[in-house]
Amino acid sequence: MNAEQLYEMLKKVQEPKGYYFSDDAERVADLMKDLLVNKERYGYMVCPCRLSSGDREKDRDIICPCVYRTEDVAEYGSCYCNLYVSREWNEGKIPREYVPERRPVEKMF
Amino acid sequence: MSVPPVKIYSLSTCSHCKSTKKMLSDCTIQFDYVDVDTLVGDERAAILEDVKKFNPKCSFPTVIIGNTVIVGFKEKEIKEALGLV
Numbered sequence: 001m002n003a004e005q006l007y008e009m010l011k012k013v014q015e016p017k018g019y020y021f022s023d024d025a026e027r028v029a030d031l032m033k034d035l036l037v038n039k040e041r042y043g044y045m046v047c048p049c050r051l052s053s054g055d056r057e058k059d060r061d062i063i064c065p066c067v068y069r070t071e072d073v074a075e076y077g078s079c080y081c082n083l084y085v086s087r088e089w090n091e092g093k094i095p096r097e098y099v100p101e102r103r104p105v106e107k108m109f
Numbered sequence: 110m111s112v113p114p115v116k117i118y119s120l121s122t123c124s125h126c127k128s129t130k131k132m133l134s135d136c137t138i139q140f141d142y143v144d145v146d147t148l149v150g151d152e153r154a155a156i157l158e159d160v161k162k163f164n165p166k167c168s169f170p171t172v173i174i175g176n177t178v179i180v181g182f183k184e185k186e187i188k189e190a191l192g193l194v
Binding site: 083105 | 120122123124125126127145146157161165166167168169180181182183
């Protein structure tokens with residue numbers, strides 16, 4: 001699978017759920033590539049913006065889309081990576097603030 | 110005015126880390142960085158201990174500018190710490 005195919009596949013599944021790709025096309029294309037890098041490295045598409053342990057069980061909460069996306073999009077209009085956003089975020093109705101890390105640090109170690 | 114030393118703890122795949130590095134390069138600011146995801150074993154553990162001291166959440170990028178720690182790609186804060194604004 002290449003980055004374009006991944007993009008189309010995810011778009012089809014995620015948009016009906018109310019999660020849109022950011023309107024920053026370059027960033028999204030880069031993130032698609034990075035998800036594929038992680039798939040190659042670890043065997044699963046772990047969040048590119050977080051440090052993977054390499055252990056699928058430990059990383060379960062940060063396999064993209066991560067479990068924190070729901071709360072982050074609800075509160076900030078965007079996931080931690082600025083990959084998935086709400087319609088309002090893309091329409092510029094929500095200030096584009098930095099989304100702080102919601103994952104408890106204990107999960108990393 | 111001299112620019113304080115800049116160090117970034119980053120991930121090679123992280124969008125915010127890439128934005129941070131790009132912004133600094135665009136401003137012709139020299140910086141050191143370490144992509145923690147490319148390290149393994151003891152080397153990774155040792156660097157993570159350092160990151161934790163600066164940023165207990167251990168998230169990326171963690172940007173150190175002189176004595177200032179900035180967590181995340183916060184362009185305005187980074188430029189302020191560099192004396193660019």
